[in-house]
Amino acid sequence: MDVLRLHGAGDIRLHTEPEPVPGPGEELVRVTAVGLCGSDLHWFEEGTIGDDWVREPFVLGHEMGGVIVSGERGGERVIIEPAHPCGRCAVCSSGRGNLCQSVEFCGHFPVPGGLSTFMAWPGHLLIPAPDSILGDQVALLEPLGIALHNLELGHFQAGMRAGVYGCGPIGLFLIRALRAAGAGRIQASDPLAHRRAAALASGADEARPVEAGGQPEDVDDWGPVDVAYDASGEDAAVETAMRTVRTGGRVVVVGIPPNDRTSFPAALARERGLTIVMSRRMKAHHMLRAIELVDRGVIDLGGVITARYPIEKGPEAFARLVTRSELKIVVKPSE
Numbered sequence: 001m002d003v004l005r006l007h008g009a010g011d012i013r014l015h016t017e018p019e020p021v022p023g024p025g026e027e028l029v030r031v032t033a034v035g036l037c038g039s040d041l042h043w044f045e046e047g048t049i050g051d052d053w054v055r056e057p058f059v060l061g062h063e064m065g066g067v068i069v070s071g072e073r074g075g076e077r078v079i080i081e082p083a084h085p086c087g088r089c090a091v092c093s094s095g096r097g098n099l100c101q102s103v104e105f106c107g108h109f110p111v112p113g114g115l116s117t118f119m120a121w122p123g124h125l126l127i128p129a130p131d132s133i134l135g136d137q138v139a140l141l142e143p144l145g146i147a148l149h150n151l152e153l154g155h156f157q158a159g160m161r162a163g164v165y166g167c168g169p170i171g172l173f174l175i176r177a178l179r180a181a182g183a184g185r186i187q188a189s190d191p192l193a194h195r196r197a198a199a200l201a202s203g204a205d206e207a208r209p210v211e212a213g214g215q216p217e218d219v220d221d222w223g224p225v226d227v228a229y230d231a232s233g234e235d236a237a238v239e240t241a242m243r244t245v246r247t248g249g250r251v252v253v254v255g256i257p258p259n260d261r262t263s264f265p266a267a268l269a270r271e272r273g274l275t276i277v278m279s280r281r282m283k284a285h286h287m288l289r290a291i292e293l294v295d296r297g298v299i300d301l302g303g304v305i306t307a308r309y310p311i312e313k314g315p316e317a318f319a320r321l322v323t324r325s326e327l328k329i330v331v332k333p334s335e
Contacts, residue, residue: 001117005057009047035063035139061113065138082106147173149282154227158182166232167195179203
């Protein structure tokens with residue numbers, strides 16, 4: 001089978017390897033679509049994410065779906081839940097498996113991800129894909145689940161005003177989820193014109209241009225919003241969120257920063273009594289909720305995938321990812 005392995009920063013190579021052999025409780029899945037995520041971009045550009053780094057060539061990819069190969073569920077289209085928490089620790093018992101310190105997470109070293117023709121994964125984490133979720137859209141449910149998790153972290157309620165700063169795929173799904181949940185007003189910002197246009201198409205009331213890494217001169221006139229989301233990982237977006245949220249409001253830091261550091265004006269956050277919440281993946285029910293909302297037609301997945309590559313052109317897909325010229329790039333390990 002074909003496998004893409006990251007060897008180090010900027011170095012991803014195609015390999016030919018044997019198919020994996022499923023273990024107890026696992027199924028063999030033919031992977032049909034893998035979305036490239038901002039965290040995959042960090043791995044590729046920096047060879048690291050957080051306090052983990054590439055110690056040996058490994059397989060990225062955690063936004064994915066495919067078809068179960070054989071057995072009782074053979075032929076079933078599935079969405080792959082990438083997180084496998086231990087289920088035994090105190091954190092898991094409290095319903096916060098996204099914070100499990102023993103979690104196995106696809107595409108996060110050392111657990112191989114989905115950028116391969118086949119993968120073996122626990123059967124209970126293979127969720128049936130309804131017919132309403134078309135083709136490669138199976139790769140979009142995980143980022144939509146992340147967006148729903150962040151709505152919860154923001155204590156969002158219908159009628160609230162929200163700010164979304166950073167309009168990559170997660171920001172776009174946040175906007176769609178906010179609109180579906182009854183947001184009173186949604187303002188967004190991004191340095192890239194095509195992302196601002198996508199934000200408006202996703203339901204934002206306005207999408208303002210910003211300089212990359214800069215703070216707009218009129219930012220203090222943008223708000224107030226009730227909850228603000230940094231969906232870029234950039235310090236400037238975190239500060240924008242703090243400047244535009246109301247006094248006593250909540251700022252949810254969704255983006256992953258370069259070099260594992262986030263900084264902001266402490267006096268601003270302190271004087272305004274802001275609650276700052278850090279986001280970590282999602283809880284198990286958010287994936288199921290995402291599937292339900294799409295199946296019911298409440299949230300539309302259209303228009304987010306803007307480029308597709310076969311797995312043999314995986315290095316080209318990552319080169320394109322670096323340019324940030326697309327919304328969501330999908331790699332197709334198989335048809």
